[in-house]
Amino acid sequence: MDVLVLQNRLGHLFSDAGLLQQALTHRSHSSVHNERLEFLGDSILNCVVASLLFDRYAKIDEGDLSRLRANLVKQQSLYEIAQRLELSQFLRLGEGELKSGGFRRPSILADTLEALFGAIFLDAGFNAARDVIRALYIPILDTVDPKTLGKDAKTLLQEYLQGKKIALPQYNVVATHGAAHNQEFEIECLVPKLDIQVFGTGGSRRAGEQAAAKRALEAVQLALVKSPTGARRAKPRTTQLKLAGIATMQAEPAPELAEKRAAAAPAKPSKTDAAMAKNETDSKVGPDGSLAADSTNTPDVPKAATPQSKTA
Numbered sequence: 001m002d003v004l005v006l007q008n009r010l011g012h013l014f015s016d017a018g019l020l021q022q023a024l025t026h027r028s029h030s031s032v033h034n035e036r037l038e039f040l041g042d043s044i045l046n047c048v049v050a051s052l053l054f055d056r057y058a059k060i061d062e063g064d065l066s067r068l069r070a071n072l073v074k075q076q077s078l079y080e081i082a083q084r085l086e087l088s089q090f091l092r093l094g095e096g097e098l099k100s101g102g103f104r105r106p107s108i109l110a111d112t113l114e115a116l117f118g119a120i121f122l123d124a125g126f127n128a129a130r131d132v133i134r135a136l137y138i139p140i141l142d143t144v145d146p147k148t149l150g151k152d153a154k155t156l157l158q159e160y161l162q163g164k165k166i167a168l169p170q171y172n173v174v175a176t177h178g179a180a181h182n183q184e185f186e187i188e189c190l191v192p193k194l195d196i197q198v199f200g201t202g203g204s205r206r207a208g209e210q211a212a213a214k215r216a217l218e219a220v221q222l223a224l225v226k227s228p229t230g231a232r233r234a235k236p237r238t239t240q241l242k243l244a245g246i247a248t249m250q251a252e253p254a255p256e257l258a259e260k261r262a263a264a265a266p267a268k269p270s271k272t273d274a275a276m277a278k279n280e281t282d283s284k285v286g287p288d289g290s291l292a293a294d295s296t297n298t299p300d301v302p303k304a305a306t307p308q309s310k311t312a
Helices: 003-010 017-023 035-056 062-072 075-084 095-099 106-124 126-141 153-163 205-226 255-264 271-283
Strands: 170-177 184-191 196-202 238-243 246-251
Touching (some): 017 106, 035 126, 075 126, 170 205
């Protein structure tokens, strides 16, 4: 295909066509290949992407900026950009690489893209290379989340649960399948508080845990959407009674029932009432210790007539 199409997609027209041709040449094709340009382009790419992140995310610290940059300049990211440019149509490969499908290999496409950045730098200077890289990366930055980009599934799940104040997940090996040299691990991931149990498989224990964590994160987010509190409904507290050596469970009364029982129960006399009653009792005790008659409550009883003695 005409290399002019590629130059239009990159947004740069080469003054030195030889640099463009060298950047597109794999070492399997000839002795004049793109590996040195790749080395140069890699450094320029890291510098431009670092500058982009520094300007764009003013509140992100150095550790997170490094994580973002590493994810944006890794082979897979470069491979995806190369696919958008349809770079495979312009590669110059040796016969062996062509037969083995080298034009589809992510490593070859990623390396060629870096070589193009190096060639643009040599052809027109740093600013020209910076403009091409910015034009390719700004649309990507517009769609990524800087808080999650480059983090694996286990890290994302752990941070999400910690943010919701939920205990960390548990991972268990459920089974292994296959021969010793080609095993597949089945991993269980549990989030007990939300009653979540999911499974993942992978060629290693770590890969299986990552697969399970990814499913668990999706399940946790779905569960919290349905129940924003993220917690189970509280169960009534219980009191344990031990009767004749047998433990029984009796639910504590609800607040409303407790109030009704308290209202129905006879009121206990206060200290003041008890003191008044004592004083009243003391006033009824005579000098000899006998109780005096209560004139207020004892009815008047007529005195019996005294019989007169008969005289002879």
